[in-house]
Amino acid sequence: MPFDLGVTARLTAECRDPGGTLTDATTAAVTVTLPDGTTAAPAVTNPPEQSGQYHADYVTEQPGRHTVRWVFTGPAYAYTDVLDVRPEQSPAILSLKDAKQHLNLSLAGTSEDDEVRFWNNATTTAIEYFVGPVVPRTVVEDHAVGEVLALALRRAPVLEVTAVEPLRDGGTSYNPDRLNTDAPVGIVSRKDGGLLRGPLRVTYRAGRLIVAENISGAARIILQHLWATQRPTRGGGLPGARDDFSVTEPIPGLGYAIPNRAVQLLNPDDQGPGLA
Known part of the structure; x- marks a missing residue:
């Protein structure tokens, strides 16, 4: 089951000899690869409290999918697992x-x-x-458009457009205060009726209050x-x-x-x- 962001996740693994028997290893190490590609190496107690059954405690720092890699020597044994961390904001409609x-x-x-x-x-x-x-969240999406009267955002209803920025040097950014947003369908246009010139990156809040x-x-x-x-x-x-x-x-x-x-x-x- 996923862990909440900021909690201590207990990582567990077993070390077995070639015959499949639980055994203590000479060395035991675990590496956690975070969603952004960085790694952490929580401390592993060796020998373990119960023969061949290891654990390490890791404080979650980022939401998303983590890879957990255990490596043992004496005997040589390895185990790979995953760890999912929920975002700080609840993704659920119901409490x-x-x-x-x-x-x-x-x-x-x-x-x-x-x-x-x-x-x-x-x-x-x-x-x-x-x-x-339904659950409010921030969305960042790119629109590969040329000159258009309006943009159709992909995740409606829209609560608020917070930024419209160019995706290439020399492009035009647009102040959200000068834009109209049809919230239920996610259509964004200029209040003065002018064209939006892309390609553009739009940051907005979607969901329902x-x-x-x-x-x-x-x-x-x-x-x-x-x-x-x-x-x-x-x-x-x-x-x-x-x-x-x-x-x-x-x-x-x-x-x-x-x-x-x-x-x-x-x-x-x-x-x-x-x-x-």
């Missing part, structure tokens, strides 16, 4: 509390929190497939469905709910992952990315 309440999980217990958060984040991705960004109830309701249905399909023999979800008939046909791009009830709730927003 952890709301998600657990909807799944009828104890708010006091924490043993399933990581799994709930994982499926909660996956639910947000599914929702945004239909309606565009208010999440409509049809969106949060659909998120609850999708979360319940994903949770139930991963735990067919366990409790969770709404009492008496029959999720087996909530999906009747595949949805292009998502297969059977989304119940039709959720799609129907999202239908008022499903007029193109970001329309609300």
Whole structure:
């Protein structure tokens, strides 16, 4: 499961001899490669507390995918793993509390929190497939255009355009205060009616400040469905709910992952990315 930015992640690995038996190594080292390509080498205690079972503690510094490489000598053994770190801003539509309440999980217990958060984040991705960004985020995108009356940003709805800069020397930058932004569809144009001359790099904030109830309701249905399909023999979800008939046909791009009830709730927003 992903770790939060800034927490201490415990990295673990086993060292085995050629016969497959757990054994202490003469040397043990772990290297973490961060998303930006830099590396860190957390300390590894050797010999370990339990034979052949090593760990190192690493304080996460960057969001994104990390590579973890363990190397042992005496015997020669190696192991490669990955470590995912969430961004500082939550990517979820529902809070952890709301998600657990909807799944009828104890708010006091924490043993399933990581799994709930994982499926909660996956639910947000599914929702945004239909309606565009919901959770506010900064987007930087390049537009290889010549002279145009307007730019169509790719991640609508748009909360705010913060910068429009040239991608080549001698190009023109545009003050966002002198631009019109059609927020629901993400169309940007000059207030004076002039042309935008590219290529341009646009930085903007996309998402919603208010999440409509049809969106949060659909998120609850999708979360319940994903949770139930991963735990067919366990409790969770709404009492008496029959999720087996909530999906009747595949949805292009998502297969059977989304119940039709959720799609129907999202239908008022499903007029193109970001329309609300």
